[in-house]
Structures are given as structure tokens and as C-alpha cells.
């Protein structure tokens with residue numbers, strides 16, 4: 001979703017902002033813009049669509065006929081005579097994922113107050129913006145865009161005291177909702193003001209200036225250490241310093257956090273798409289995730305052990321997450337119930353928030369998130385903590401909001417995931433869940449001896465078998481895709497863990513290929529949905545879980561009798577189907593990891609054959625930071 005970058009320093013500003021925005025592209029956006037501070041003015045350039053459009057608009061504004069940029073602004077934009085001799089300057093940039101108002105240039109950030117005094121970029125949602133617009137209109141200020149953000153700029157100008165920090169402290173309490181803000185003031189060209197509530201914001205110092213970003217990925221390669229703003233914090237960035245203040249105006253001392261592992265640049269490394277590259281990285285992601293958790297000869301969660309203290313008293317496990325992270329949680333339930341004998345459930349974080357909360361200190365709440373920034377998951381985590389539950393995060397991004405607030409964290413080691421459709425991070429989540437379940441079972445005395453040894457042995461073999469599965473699936477999934485890509489609807493079936501695998505497979509297919517896909521618990525189809533099955537309807541059936549395969553096979557027959565084209569993923573050689581793909585024999589709890597691979601490839605090839613934008617599907621964002 002939306003991304004923020006800010007820079008105050010001596011290097012040409014625009015190239016730094018554009019590079020930062022490129023690093024934020026993976027989050028998903030539909031318009032972009034930057035603002036550069038100059039003498040007593042702030043100049044904005046914005047464009048609907050991709051960053052290429054913004055670059056073109058910038059070139060035009062500097063070089064085109066009628067361009068009236070000052071020399072310092074020209075330097076900031078082009079970097080022609082930058083370097084340490086360049087004047088100190090500042091700018092902010094933004095990629096917008098539209099919420100309020102269409103993705104047009106007019107609605108793109110940065111937004112500016114009517115008198116041009118305040119220019120800002122914003123992540124989050126101002127929930128009371130209508131009331132604030134009405135207030136402004138009554139007092140003679142008309143908003144010019146459809147966005148919620150514009151009211152902040154207009155209010156700042158309305159209440160301007162000539163001291164932006166003071167003005168911010170006056171305006172921010174009037175805002176309901178969430179914000180990460182980067183603000184330029186027309187009379188102070190080398191300064192960025194920042195504020196945060198509920199949306200993440202980081203600040204960092206480089207040797208030629210200071211930076212602000214909504215996401216650590218945007219700060220690289222300029223700085224690996226960053227300061228994290230907390231809710232209610234304000235910050236003032238100049239070329240030399242970053243100062244932090246609380247809502248009362250008291251200066252705060254913060255300690256920078258150093259990223260313990262390098263976030264590599266987003267590179268396709270010869271692959272056509274990031275998704276394809278990230279699929280190929282799954283064995284490594286799983287291996288790296290499991291390695292520290294199994295290092296001691298048995299399962300051990302390191303610092304996350306804290307969440308399992310007094311494991312005997314845990315009487316319920318609740319997974320919370322969204323999308324694929326919720327699917328990983330569904331798998332976690334089955335594995336934990338089986339290995340640790342604790343009742344477990346998985347709730348959608350967005351739904352959990354409106355439920356009556358019946359959890360307590362004996363409930364282990366596990367929040368699962370790749371980005372660590374999903375707003376619904378973060379809010380659900382806070383709700384669980386407030387109810388007294390012990391909490392544990394399974395998170396891919398160090399320093400993310402959910403990682404910071406989870407208490408205990410198991411980090412998945414998938415590295416930077418760029419494609420909107422998650423692949424390697426999901427596989428790493430499953431790996432983390434397996435290790436967690438094994439440790440919980442060990443601590444509760446429900447998993448020991450031969451059963452433990454067999455499970456650990458299977459986990460050790462998982463990365464290698466995933467590698468083989470990737471190679472073996474390619475050809476057959478391309479064949480399936482050639483048949484399924486022309487269709488507009490598809491169904492996915494499975495029972496137990498296979499149902500979770502089916503849900504994940506259908507999500508992958510619909511998000512990147514735009515084929516309508518639904519996943520059903522195989523036994524549920526005949527309670528209504530089977531009426532939609534007609535001649536040629538593709539039905540992908542996952543038959544990996546021993547004990548339920550025979551029943552799913554009967555369900556396959558039911559849809560086949562109604563004309564469905566059945567495609568079956570199984571590791572049971574006795575399963576027959578019109579199209580069958582045989583996966584490796586594996587531990588009964590791990591089939592879901594293997595089924596994920598061909599299902600990803602199926603979605604990928606369908607999307608490719610349909611000419612879709614695979615890495616950045618329409619309307620989707622990598623990091624969903626609004627509720």
C-alpha cells in the first residue's frame with residue numbers, strides 16, 4: 001500500500017526520493033508524487049500510474065517549455081551539480097494506493113494547503129475527514145481533492161503559528177484514524193517534520209543527510225540503522241540531525257535499531273518475474289527458517305521460548321492473520337492439535353476484532369504476518385494483548401510493527417518478498433509453525449521418542465524435497481494452466497490440511513490471474529455450491545492428507561459426474577483422476593507444503609498465459625496497512 005520517503009541533506013533530492021519510491025513499489029500503488037522544497041515554495045510533481053510516469057513528468061517540468069525552476073531546484077531534480085557542495089535541501093515522496101478518491105494526479109500525494117504553506121505525504125486513513133472538511137469549508141477553506149489526506153494540509157495552514165512543530169501539535173489531536181506524515185513547510189526548505197499514529201514510520205541518518213520512510217526497504221542502501229517512531233511521536237529532520245518529541249513537546253532520546261541481516265536489493269536475478277524467483281527461493285527460505293529452530297538437536301525457539309513458559313497451562317491456541325497468513329494459521333491448528341494436544345483455531349484478524357473476546361493468560365495467540373505491518377493483524381494483536389493472552393509472532397520483517405509488539409517472535413527467514421502474491425514467505429510460515437508445534441508437543445510431553453524423531457527427520461528433508469518438487473511440477477502445471485487459463489471459474493477442494501492448501505491455491509489463482517476461484521472443504525460442496533459445476537468446470541482437488549483422501553476422491557467423483565474437469569494433486573499412487581500430479585511421499589502433516597508449490601506454478605502459468613501483471617496484480621498491495 002502507500003509508501004513514504006523523505007530526505008533532507010546535501011545530495012540532489014529527487015534521485016534519492018525516486019530510488020526510495022522504487023524500493024517501495026513492491027507494496028502496490030496506483031499513483032506517485034514528490035515535493036521538493038525551494039526558496040519560500042514547495043514544488044510538487046505527481047502522476048497517475050507507475051513511477052515511469054512520474055519520472056517523465058519530472059523531466060518535463062524541469063526541461064519543458066515554460067519551466068520556471070530555480071537553479072537549486074534544478075539541481076535537486078537532476079543532480080547535475082549535486083554532491084556535498086550542493087545546497088541543503090529536502091523533499092518528500094509517496095506512492096499512493098487509492099482509498100478515498102480515484103487514482104488520479106489530482107488525488108496523488110503530496111498534498112498542499114491552498115496557500116502553499118504546508119505540503120505533505122500521508123499513509124493511513126483520517127476517519128473523520130468529512131467532519132474536518134465541513135469545518136474547513138465553513139471557515140472559508142475549500143478542499144480541492146477527494147482525499148482524506150488533504151484536510152491535514154489545510155488544517156495545518158488554518159492553524160499555522162509560523163512554528164510547524166507547534167502547529168502539528170495543535171492539529172494532530174483533531175485527527176481520528178491512522179497516520180504516518182512527512183511534512184514540508186514553505187519557509188524552512190531544509191527541514192522535514194514527521195508524525196506517526198498507528199502507521200509505521202522510520203527515520204535514519206546517512207553520511208550526507210537524514211531519511212524518513214514507511215518501510216526499512218526504502219532506506220537501503222543509504223542506512224542499515226533506523227529509528228522507529230512510536231505512536232504519538234513527532235520528529236524533525238535536518239541534514240545533520242533527527243530530533244524526536246512526544247505529543248507534549250518533550251524531546252525524546254531514541255536508540256537506533258540495526259537490521260541484523262541484510263535486506264538485499266529487489267533483483268529478479270534473470271527470472272521473468274519476482275514471483276517466479278521467489279518460488280525458486282522456497283527451499284532456501286524453509287531451510288533458513290528451520291535451521292535456528294532445530295539447531296539444538298531438537299526444536300527450540302530461542303528467545304520466543306518465553307511465550308511457551310508453563311506450556312502445560314496453555315489450554316487454547318489461536319492463530320490470527322489475513323490471506324495466506326491465515327491459511328498458514330489454519331495449518332498450524334491441525335499440526336498443533338495433533339502434536340501438542342491443545343485445542344487450536346485460526347481466526348481472520350479482521351473478524352477477530354469484532355468478536356467477543358474470550359481469551360485469557362492461558363491462551364497462546366499466534367499472529368502470522370509476512371510484512372509485519374498488516375493493519376488488521378496489528379490491531380488484533382493489540383486486542384489479544386489487552387485481553388491478557390500470551391502472544392507470539394511469526395513474522396518475516398525484523399523491526400516491523402507486529403514484530404516489535406508481539407512480545408515473542410519467531411522470524412521466518414524468507415528475505416525480501418517483492419511479488420504481491422506470497423510464495424516463499426508462506427512456505428517459511430509453514431516451516432515455523434511445524435517447529436513451534438514440535439516444541440509445544442515436546443514441552444507438554446505429547447511428542448517424544450520415535451514420533452518426534454520421525455517428525456524432525458521429515459523437517460530436515462523438507463527443503464530438499466521442495467527443491468525436487470519445484471523442478472518436477474513445472475511441465476505438468478504448464479499443461480494444466482493451458483487448459484485452465486481460458487476459463488473464468490475454477491474450484492479447489494480438499495479436506496483438513498488439504499482444505500487449507502486448497503484455500504491457498506485458489507487465492508493464488510484469483511489474485512494473479514483474475515480467474516474467479518473458490519476453495520471448498522470437499523464435503524461441503526454438495527450443500528449448495530455443486531450446482532455451479534457444469535461441463536468443463538475445472539476442479540483442482542488436493543488429496544495429500546492420509547485418512548481423508550478416500551472421502552475427497554468420492555467428492556471428486558461427484559463433481560466429475562456433473563461434467564467437471566478434475567485435476568488432482570496427491571502423493572497417493574492409488575488416486576486416479578483425469579489429470580493427476582504425483583507429489584513425493586512425505587510425513588502426513590507436511591503434505592500442505594508440497595501441494596503449495598504446484599499450486600503456485602499453476603496460478604503463475606495461468607496468469608502468464610492471460611497476460612496479467614504477475615508481480616503487481618491490479619488493486620492489490622503487498623503490505624495492507626489500512627483496516
Ligand code: M6R
Pocket residue numbers: 322323324325368369370371372373374377420421422423507508511622623624
Ligand atoms: O503481510 P501479511 O502476511 O500480514 O499479509 C497478509 C495478506 O495480505 C497476504 O498474505 C495476501 O493474502 C497475499 N497477497 C496472498 O498472496
